[in-house]
Amino acid sequence: MSSEQDLGITESKQHNTGEWYAEVVIKAGLANYGPDGMSGFIVTRPRGYALWEAIQQELDSKFKATGVQNAYFPMFIPESYLEREKDIVEGFDPEVAWVTHGGHDELEERLAVRPTSESIIAPYMAQWVRSHRDLPLRVNQWCSVVRWEATETKPFFRTKEFLWQEGHTAHETHDEAWDETMTRLDQYAELYEDLLAIPVLKGQKPDHDKFPGAHKTTTVEALMPDGKSVQAGTSHHLGTSFAEAFDITFSDEDEETQPAHTTSWGLSWRALGALIMTHSDDQGLVLPPTIAPEQVVVVPIWQEDTKDDVLDYADEVADDLADSGVRVELDDRDERNPGFKFNEWELKGVPVRIEIGPHEVEDDEVTIVHRPDGESITADRDDIGETIQEHFDEVYAKLYAAAEENLDDSVREADSREEILGTLGQHGGYVKAPWCGDEECEEPIKEPLAAEIVMCPFDDEETVGDDETCAICGDDATQTAYFAKNY
Amino acid sequence: MSSEQDLGITESKQHNTGEWYAEVVIKAGLANYGPDGMSGFIVTRPRGYALWEAIQQELDSKFKATGVQNAYFPMFIPESYLEREKDIVEGFDPEVAWVTHGGHDELEERLAVRPTSESIIAPYMAQWVRSHRDLPLRVNQWCSVVRWEATETKPFFRTKEFLWQEGHTAHETHDEAWDETMTRLDQYAELYEDLLAIPVLKGQKPDHDKFPGAHKTTTVEALMPDGKSVQAGTSHHLGTSFAEAFDITFSDEDEETQPAHTTSWGLSWRALGALIMTHSDDQGLVLPPTIAPEQVVVVPIWQEDTKDDVLDYADEVADDLADSGVRVELDDRDERNPGFKFNEWELKGVPVRIEIGPHEVEDDEVTIVHRPDGESITADRDDIGETIQEHFDEVYAKLYAAAEENLDDSVREADSREEILGTLGQHGGYVKAPWCGDEECEEPIKEPLAAEIVMCPFDDEETVGDDETCAICGDDATQTAYFAKNY
Structure with a gap:
């Protein structure tokens, strides 16, 4: 028992949420910061890792019960592979850690430490898929990935290296890929609601915030006690863009060659961050009995x-x-x-x-x-x-009721720029407003408040009336947008 | 079902063991070779990964039942940390992959992709250990490591990136660290004997082949059907060298500051290679029912x-x-x-x-x-x-009996250089000979045959008589050496 644990929490959840969170993580023995010269990295201590193991076990059994098998792909991706899907390289290029030397020799081609593995998994899927009988193909890997973002370290929420799972699937049709996308999103929502005692909102990201190259990105969003939203897990319908870039084709029942429809979906240890932040208090860590190492x-x-x-x-x-x-x-x-x-x-x-x-x-x-x-x-x-x-x-x-009450009380409506800004500024949480779908109409909110459209509900046809207009520009509204500050 | 699997095995286990092994790995759908430009890397397919998961599950529950907790440390190690234990840097320097750039920026200090994690775990142990009440401290991580060896790829046996577990512990006394070292070695032996149907030999590495910085390296060795030995798992008593380099000290019951005695121990997916090679035949993969995904x-x-x-x-x-x-x-x-x-x-x-x-x-x-x-x-x-x-x-x-018979038949004795070379050249397997302990006496065997001393049994006092002399130089023998070719 090291002496630091005896000191108790000194920061206030309500007044200094960020500092309080960091203090709980350290003093409850969940993690330490990385060594000098490695800001952005953390060490996950046994009490923190046990929570991640519980999440892994729960998700892994859900995946296996629904046709997913685990595999392992190299942690490095040749630069030329990253470049084969142009949106991927544009999406991740500034964030990649590069291996340039092996031993004493400079490499002929530099290797990216995986920021995500579509680019190295897709070419193997192309080898493994020949006929419609090989589909659906579903693989998942538990691994760590690296994204060299230059932001302040926030254990589990924002770190240069993080642990996650990434699932990758290929299907015969667009609709099957959509079903897969939603199956995984639903499993993420269940994980939060049944294991972590956190209610979540399900929806889709606006087009301008999709995964690079995706047809559609879906998300589960969890509201934190400080009124910010956490992107708690994402599931992407990739359409045929990766299949076309990497030649994932199959011969259908009529012996015609068709491109596969692929998906990918990932959940990271950010789930741990959401767990810690949602329930804990000024006495320290609070865990639901479902996941507590000691119940x-x-x-x-x-x-x-x-x-x-x-x-x-x-x-x-x-x-x-x-x-x-x-x-x-x-x-x-x-x-x-x-x-x-x-x-x-x-x-x-x-x-x-x-x-x-x-x-x-x-x-x-x-x-x-x-x-x-x-x-x-x-x-x-x-x-x-x-x-x-x-x-x-x-x-x-x-625990669930408290989190749900916070969520229910924190979804507000607005129908003008001023009202969105005012409500978000005063209360945080989500502000829903009719939206035309144009990225430019996010700017007047993003600029002053660093809030953005974190998701749009799936049932827009019901929620957006024929006569509704975009809260920002006044053109016809096509979606309901949830604006929020986020992690 | 991809068509490659329909073809059957064409190579012969007896005549072309290496080619046969690679064919079984590929055609049984266990792994593929890495992409162009990444020789030395492999992709572990679901059928291969399921075997690794079974090994993980078995070992992990053994570890947890004996006081080990899992944790996770950063995959990068600053160069200056590697250099703090001089033997470590000398031991691994030529084999390290270096990250030199994050995004568009060159890093101030380059980072090694971990070849093993002593150098980054030890400084944290130093933080966590204050008093004798904090000991023993036992952490383990399941992860991948990279060693940039320029040799031919042999899936699971020799790859630049491999999956493994690495356990790291700290203890109050030299003897407790030795007990820990042997507990883990015994668990590795049980894994082979009870799950993988492979008998193993337990012993210690000669001093010149210890882990860099270790007091003693112990090993389980498994004999492959081609007469070569596989180092199937190692457990190191590190003495106080890492504790001294990284300041892992504790105050004992008399409030005196003492250096801790540390150990580390690792088992990699090479266990999978041994499993596949030991039992399989010219019809393909053979698995014991204990581990087969379909029994x-x-x-x-x-x-x-x-x-x-x-x-x-x-x-x-x-x-x-x-x-x-x-x-x-x-x-x-x-x-x-x-x-x-x-x-x-x-x-x-x-x-x-x-x-x-x-x-x-x-x-x-x-x-x-x-x-x-x-x-x-x-x-x-x-x-x-x-x-x-x-x-x-x-x-x-x-399966066990066949492997045991192969092992029993393959341990031979010799008492001169000529006899060692002749026996190894003709039969492979192990040749045991009295040895003085000097690395120079390994050279005359290593040079012509690429065979080396793979281990020395623990009970040398019994096996080496007072009047025995080194088979190479004729000086007094202090140990029994097992010479073998190895993977």
């Missing part, structure tokens, strides 16, 4: 004359919980008092605490305390394994 | 008049197997005949085939065929889920 900490509270009885009882309770599959920690350290232990486990994000003192022993009970709000409940010691599951559900529901 | 293929054999009955029955058998947890594939394709299917599944390494024709339906039986030797057994259809587990055990035992 329960049992803290015995004794005087010398009750010590043996209390410790025995606490030990039994912890054993029962472990036997019923709960991830439980018994904190029976002699050298620390209960108050210190409460603070420390709160800092570390354990969602449920069980307190056991002489009264609990006498009455055959336990005292259960919920992390997010400190609610304290006395419960029978019998069937503690079942009882605790109900408390996990309650804690999860509380 | 059983059910092949129905019908004429038009028996088709419905046979297919229904085959379907039920496959369902029963799946229900009992077997990874089973029913191959009911209409367009392929049974012979074609047999060949294809043999190429792909399915360890057990179940054939079902009208006779089996009539007699309520199944015909079970083992992949390694074609042994065919008729069994009751009832309790097929239990029966098949016995066959898995038998198949595993056959």
